[in-house]
Amino acid sequence: MPRSQQQGAVDDPQLVTTSEHVRVTVVDVELGAAPPVESGWQDEVRRLARAQDAVILAHNYQVAEIQDVADHVGDSLALSRIAASAPQRTVVFCGVHFMAETAKILSPDKTILIPDAAAGCSLADTIDADQLRAWKADNPGAVVVAYVNTTAEVKAESDICCTSSNAVDVVAGIPVDRKVLFLPDQFLGAHVKRVTGRDNIEVWMGECHVHAGISPADVRDRVAAHPDAEVLVHPECGCTTSVLWLAGTGGLPPERTHVLSTGGMVDVARAMTADTALVATEVGMLHQLESVNQRTRFLPMNAQASCRFMKMITPAKLLRSLREGRDEVHVDPLLAARARRAVEAMVAVGTPSVVGE
Ligand code: 13P
Numbered sequence: 001m002p003r004s005q006q007q008g009a010v011d012d013p014q015l016v017t018t019s020e021h022v023r024v025t026v027v028d029v030e031l032g033a034a035p036p037v038e039s040g041w042q043d044e045v046r047r048l049a050r051a052q053d054a055v056i057l058a059h060n061y062q063v064a065e066i067q068d069v070a071d072h073v074g075d076s077l078a079l080s081r082i083a084a085s086a087p088q089r090t091v092v093f094c095g096v097h098f099m100a101e102t103a104k105i106l107s108p109d110k111t112i113l114i115p116d117a118a119a120g121c122s123l124a125d126t127i128d129a130d131q132l133r134a135w136k137a138d139n140p141g142a143v144v145v146a147y148v149n150t151t152a153e154v155k156a157e158s159d160i161c162c163t164s165s166n167a168v169d170v171v172a173g174i175p176v177d178r179k180v181l182f183l184p185d186q187f188l189g190a191h192v193k194r195v196t197g198r199d200n201i202e203v204w205m206g207e208c209h210v211h212a213g214i215s216p217a218d219v220r221d222r223v224a225a226h227p228d229a230e231v232l233v234h235p236e237c238g239c240t241t242s243v244l245w246l247a248g249t250g251g252l253p254p255e256r257t258h259v260l261s262t263g264g265m266v267d268v269a270r271a272m273t274a275d276t277a278l279v280a281t282e283v284g285m286l287h288q289l290e291s292v293n294q295r296t297r298f299l300p301m302n303a304q305a306s307c308r309f310m311k312m313i314t315p316a317k318l319l320r321s322l323r324e325g326r327d328e329v330h331v332d333p334l335l336a337a338r339a340r341r342a343v344e345a346m347v348a349v350g351t352p353s354v355v356g357e
């Protein structure tokens with residue numbers, strides 16, 4: 001059974017779980033080698049983007065070639081902000097579908113393209129709008145905080161969205177006497193509970209198959225092999241609790257342990273002087289870290305942590321996107337209007353992380 005179909009329990013005894021609601025679907029997409037692309041494709045992408053008044057955004061997990069040709073590279077929150085404020089009429093979103101859909105929700109009058117609309121997200125697939133409505137009915141008056149890794153339908157049922165970079169700030173801004181329903185990532189939810197110290201948070205038991213697969217055993221082995229390394233961990237990881245446990249019990253120096261969004265990792269890496277850093281997130285992240293810091297050797301905590309959905313965006317598909325205007329993202333206007341309240345509330349919270357140009 002794939003990791004993402006297991007009802008993984010977080011090793012946090014305080015976590016209130018809702019495992020009876022869990023539905024996990026994993027779209028298993030077979031990845032072959034990237035299709036061949038004409039030489040000089042980067043110049044052609046830049047020419048087409050200029051001619052079509054398009055801005056190209058790339059998430060930190062994209063393949064290196066896509067990151068290098070994009071106008072902006074960043075985390076989910078930073079890219080949402082850029083998609084909303086960019087002057088161009090067209091946004092080509094090199095990431096996964098919920099990211100492009102969020103851009104459309106924020107900018108309904110812009111043309112939003114994703115080079116392959118089949119690039120989904122196993123975490124976003126762990127909850128649908130019917131399940132959320134049932135959860136809300138069981139918890140009247142609770143505030144629903146939805147991670148941005150959700151569909152437009154789920155966002156429309158939510159009070160406020162968040163990303164990994166502002167989840168703690170979003171929850172901290174909710175009155176302490178209001179119960180919070182946090183969805184859909186159990187590891188990010190456990191992290192938010194731990195940092196805010198709130199015990200009135202219920203967490204949906206979803207997980208990302210890539211991050212859940214980075215295990216406490218990976219951390220133990222890698223830290224033992226590189227005892228002086230800095231440790232960067234995305235809060236979606238299955239190992240987050242054990243990393244913080246190690247940091248709290250002397251197994252890792254707390255000052256060398258950082259739980260961060262992908263954009264936060266880039267910010268920390270810029271000023272890093274360590275010889276080695278261990279990185280617990282999707283492996284595409286290493287490219288941005290290496291481009292902002294050539295002193296430090298960035299090593300994956302688990303080299304298998306590759307998101308097959310992110311890797312569906314290839315140079316050939318980016319070219320096709322600009323040439324053929326595909327795949328255009330549409331969101332029903334009434335649904336988008338309901339989802340926009342929650343997404344705009346998210347964009348207003350937290351400090352923007354630095355974006356690679
Ligand atoms: P960030 O918001 O940190 O970029 O993470 C997005 C994501 O999909 C993590 O898997």
Ligand code: SF4
Nearest residue numbers: 121122123208210307
């Ligand atoms: Fe979704 Fe996980 Fe891929 Fe991020 S890494 S896009 S959460 S499947």
